[in-house]
Amino acid sequence: MERNDAEPAKRGRGRPPSVEVRRRILETAAVVLLENGVSEVTFDKVARRAGVSRMTLYKWFRSPGSLALAAFEDTYAHTxxxxxxxxxxxxxxxxxxxxxxxxxxxxxxxxxxxxxxxxxxxxxxxxxxxxxxxxxxxxxxxxxxxxxxxxxxxxxxxxxxxxxxxxxxxxxxxxxxxxxxxxxxxxxxxxxxxxxxxxxxxx
Amino acid sequence: MERNDAEPAKRGRGRPPSVEVRRRILETAAVVLLENGVSEVTFDKVARRAGVSRMTLYKWFRSPGSLALAAFEDTYAHTxxxxxxxxxxxxxxxxxxxxxxxxxxxxxxxxxxxxxxxxxxxxxxxxxxxxxxxxxxxxxxxxxxxxxxxxxxxxxxxxxxxxxxxxxxxxxxxxxxxxxxxxxxxxxxxxxxxxxxxxxxxx
Structure with missing residues (x-):
């Protein structure tokens, strides 16, 4: 696999991959939320689009509503x-x-x-x-x-x-x-x- | 069947029975609404409790939400x-x-x-x-x-x-x-x- 990351590998070592996975999940959920509304933010759809297992989502989010909210917060907290x-x-x-x-x-x-x-x-x-x-x-x-x-x-x-x-x-x-x-x-x-x-x- | 209505039968003749049926439906729906909340106001449940057919409900109300609202209006419009x-x-x-x-x-x-x-x-x-x-x-x-x-x-x-x-x-x-x-x-x-x-x- 190609490596595009310009940052040294050493710096990345302390950063658990789960942070990246979480980021990808939230970004995916935010897109679904914005495009289709809260009722379409399901564990199934977000897991498929983000390329993660549904178990990962169950582990981190209580419900699809919680996931949608976390995605929303991630995008709009600065306002x-x-x-x-x-x-x-x-x-x-x-x-x-x-x-x-x-x-x-x-x-x-x-x-x-x-x-x-x-x-x-x-x-x-x-x-x-x-x-x-x-x-x-x-x-x-x-x-x-x-x-x-x-x-x-x-x-x-x-x-x-x-x-x-x-x-x-x-x-x-x-x-x-x-x-x-x-x-x-x-x-x-x-x-x-x-x-x-x-x-x-x-x- | 016993007849308790003290009003003369003649006066009742012009009043379609559907008005009574509608009244019974709205009262039943209001009870379900108050006791169990809007999500429990289903055509099935109200039809069964009011002793009417589901078809009657489909004919008069667009959706269970509309039925719940009509029941609410019937009870609270005076405020x-x-x-x-x-x-x-x-x-x-x-x-x-x-x-x-x-x-x-x-x-x-x-x-x-x-x-x-x-x-x-x-x-x-x-x-x-x-x-x-x-x-x-x-x-x-x-x-x-x-x-x-x-x-x-x-x-x-x-x-x-x-x-x-x-x-x-x-x-x-x-x-x-x-x-x-x-x-x-x-x-x-x-x-x-x-x-x-x-x-x-x-x-």
Whole structure:
């Protein structure tokens, strides 16, 4: 077999081959997830396409849903960190726009909706989604809003945890409920509504 | 057979027996839905329990999901109308508390979550849920907020459609996402956050 790896073999020695196998599995699962949706991510299909045994998948992933989620996390975890410019309004707009772009992208949107849909009848998948996706995102959002409140850009009496549901949660609702458009204008309107109420008495 | 109906037979003549059959089917489906969840509402089970043929069910309902939704609508449609006291804050609190009580009730909460979960992979069910449940609720909510804006209780610049997602949508998010508690305190906190921002500049 040809060897294309330019790195010295010595460096590769400490790296267990299982890391490479896992990488290949996750990439394969991500492709299936994006192309066909969560219901098509089966151990059979991913094992065949990735050229690994089904036993390997059973060993590492509790269920096809867990595998799909791990593949999703691997691809999208980098979008979870909030910006921090010092201006809560700029940060909110940037972060919510990015979030909405993610949720409304023709491939990732249905994928996230599908995972959350499956989670309604799979409590373990629900907990996995929380641990890898929705909880880290919430923590980032809380951090962003806390900073704004500390800087006096948001009223001191505001409940930051609840405000997360009124901004990010509203986006999830538009994703998962049958009516309502989820687009950049909606992201901006969420922030505008918050500003409108804050500035109402000053007008 | 014994006849318990106190109404004259003449009056009953114009009423097709199919109405009674339909009623029995919906009541049976509602019981299965409440006791076992949406995945257990099958044509087989409901036909057997209601003492009707499966053909009857196929004739009237597109899918078991549609049947479950019709049963749900039949039981819960009366909770969709918003109050209208003239005070937007009182109305919001009352209506959101009632909504949250519905969504967090141990039997109806998982039922609604299950229907919305199934809808993620069933676009026709999604449209049916919208037509019978989420859209009428949204319309009632918009009406309530519009009235408050007209009375000057909400800023004139507020986007009422988006505000619905920031109040009711936030509750759906808490129902469907794995973290976050959905209780009366949350309903009150949603309203309190809105008031906090409105009164922030006046403080």
């Amino acid at each position: 979870l960190r909030p910006p921090s410019s010092g201006d809560v309004w700029a940060d909110l707009r940037t972060h919510l726009r990015e979030f909405v772009a993610n949720l409304s992208e023709p491939r990732t949107g249905p994928m996230i909706a599908g995972l959350l849909g499956s989670a309604q009848s799979d409590p373990v998948l629900a907990e996995e989604i929380s641990a890898t996706f929705t909880r880290p995102r919430r923590e980032g959002a809380v951090e962003l809003l806390h900073a704004g409140r500390t800087r006096g850009q948001l009223p001191a009496s505001i409940d930051v945890e609840v405000l997360v549901d009124q901004l990010w949660g509203a986006c999830y609702a538009r994703l998962l409920l049958p009516e309502g458009v989820l687009d950049e204008a909606f992201a901006d309107a969420l922030v505008a509504n918050l500003r409108a109420t804050i500035h109402a008495s000053a007008d | 969709l109308r918003p109050p209208s006291s003239g005070d937007v804050w009182a109305d919001l609190r009352t209506h959101l508390r009632e909504f949250v009580a519905n969504l967090s009730e141990p039997r109806t909460g998982p039922m609604i979550a299950g229907l919305l979960g199934s809808a993620q992979s069933d676009p026709v069910l999604a449209e049916e849920i919208s037509a019978t449940f989420t859209r009428p609720r949204r319309e009632g909510a918009v009406e309530l907020l519009h009235a408050g804006r007209t009375r000057g209780q909400l800023p004139a610049s507020i986007d009422v459609e988006v505000l619905v997602d920031q109040l009711w949508g936030a509750c759906y998010a808490r129902l469907l996402l794995p973290e976050g508690v959905l209780d009366e305190a949350f309903a009150d906190a949603l309203v309190a956050n809105l008031r906090a921002t409105i009164h922030a500049s006046a403080d």
